Amino acid sequence: MSYLELAVHHGSGQVNTKLPVPDPNRKLCWVDPSNLPAAAVSRPTVAAILRLLQNFFVALEDSFDFGLQFVHHLDLTQLGALTPQRGVTLLISRDTVNMIGRQLAAFTQKRPIRKAGDLTRPVR
Amino acid sequence: MDAIYTDYWERLQRLLHGHTHRINIQHVPAHVATRGAYVDVDDWAAGWNDRVDHEAVTAHQLRDHELESLRRQMLQVYHDQCALLRRLVLFHLDLAASHFVAITENVVEKEDTVTGTDPGGLDGHRLALHHDPWQRGLPDASPLDSRVVQMADKFGWLFTQNMFAWLKGQASDEAVVAYRLPIRCHT
Numbered sequence: 144m145s146y147l148e149l150a151v152h153h154g155s156g157q158v159n160t161k162l163p164v165p166d167p168n169r170k171l172c173w174v175d176p177s178n179l180p181a182a183a184v185s186r187p188t189v190a191a192i193l194r195l196l197q198n199f200f201v202a203l204e205d206s207f208d209f210g211l212q213f214v215h216h217l218d219l220t221q222l223g224a225l226t227p228q229r230g231v232t233l234l235i236s237r238d239t240v241n242m243i244g245r246q247l248a249a250f251t252q253k254r255p256i257r258k259a260g261d262l263t264r265p266v267r
Numbered sequence: 268m269d270a271i272y273t274d275y276w277e278r279l280q281r282l283l284h285g286h287t288h289r290i291n292i293q294h295v296p297a298h299v300a301t302r303g304a305y306v307d308v309d310d311w312a313a314g315w316n317d318r319v320d321h322e323a324v325t326a327h328q329l330r331d332h333e334l335e336s337l338r339r340q341m342l343q344v345y346h347d348q349c350a351l352l353r354r355l356v357l358f359h360l361d362l363a364a365s366h367f368v369a370i371t372e373n374v375v376e377k378e379d380t381v382t383g384t385d386p387g388g389l390d391g392h393r394l395a396l397h398h399d400p401w402q403r404g405l406p407d408a409s410p411l412d413s414r415v416v417q418m419a420d421k422f423g424w425l426f427t428q429n430m431f432a433w434l435k436g437q438a439s440d441e442a443v444v445a446y447r448l449p450i451r452c453h454t
Contacts, residue, residue, distance in 0.1 A: 158433045163423040175423045199422055199430060206414040209401035234402050234438040 144243075145217045145230035146200075147262075150192035151250050152243045154266030162187050162195065171198060189250070190262035200231050223251025226258070402438035405431050 153159060163173035164184055173195060176184040187195075204211045212232040219228050222244060235243075246266075254261055283290065295312035330338075408415050408428040419427040 159426055159429045161425070163426045171421070173422050173426070175425055195422070199418075199426075202418055202421055206417055207401075207405075209404065211401065233434070234400075236437050239437060 144233045144235055145219060145224075145228035146193050146196050147189070147219065147224055147228045147256070148222075148230070148243045148247050149196050150189050151247045151266055152239075153196065154187065154189060154192045155246055156267070157242075162192060165191070186265040188263050188265055190259065192266075193262065197229070219247070222247045224256040226256060400438070402434045405435050408432070 153162065161176055164176050164179065164187065166172040166174045167179075167183070200211060200213075203209070214230050214232060216227040217230050224247065250266060254264075256262060293312075295316050296309060406412050406415060408419070408424075408431045410416060410419075415427065415431075422430075
């Protein structure tokens with residue numbers, strides 16, 4: 144499963160209603176947005192969620208040593224992402240896979256992902 | 268429908284399977300002694316039905332040996348084809364059943380097609396089965412587990428808790444997919 148698909152799915156609020164935001168005081172750490180002033184919190188972009196998820200799975204592997212299989216060059220061109228994507232091998236239910244596919248297709252419908260700048264917008 | 272002709276009707280239905288045009292089937296009285304002059308439609312239909320039956324019997328009696336053997340051969344081919352199709356259907360169902368068992372045993376099918384320029388990638392074309400149960404080994408997001416605390420310190424307690432629950436929930440779902448990963452080759 145690509146990080147991009149996970150990012151769009153999590154950015155849609157299906158799993159976490161409020162995603163953590165980068166901690167202004169600690170590098171590569173995130174905090175609950177309710178702990179920050181409202182003015183400092185904005186809707187997370189897909190790029191920000193991607194960064195969060197990538198670090199989450201790397202930290203998960205570092206902490207638990209599950210032997211996660213990270214994958215590269217995933218082809219999501221059929222879903223509107225024209226650049227190769229990175230991801231991680233996950234067990235995902237069939238319903239969730241279908242839902243994620245629809246969410247990513249909807250996200251890229253008006254603006255396909257061709258470069259990094261195409262990720263600098265929120266999912267919804 | 269007469270019970271004694273059930274096999275004929277079933278055969279007819281099989282032959283007409285997929286036929287898109289409307290077919291009208293009308294029952295008519297059979298083997299009624301005609302009175303020479305047809306007074307109504309039923310009388311007319313019964314008379315001609317009787318005539319057709321007699322003509323068919325006559326034609327059957329006049330068939331030569333060569334034609335009869337050809338008919339038997341054609342029938343044999345038909346029955347052989349039916350038997351073959353039935354065996355193929357059973358084979359297909361066996362495959363589907365074994366595939367379903369493989370999925371429920373949590374086997375992830377993964378197809379990687381990456382050339383070796385990336386040190387983190389996989390070489391060549393692969394079709395491999397990976398038993399990948401790590402998600403089910405995730406602990407409950409307990410504050411007593413130092414590893415969970417470490418994760419929560421970095422990503423926030425609520426997010427860590429939700430992610431653990433989501434990952435475990437996905438792995439425990441009965442409808443876990445064999446997720447095929449299309450991977451782009453380097454050019």
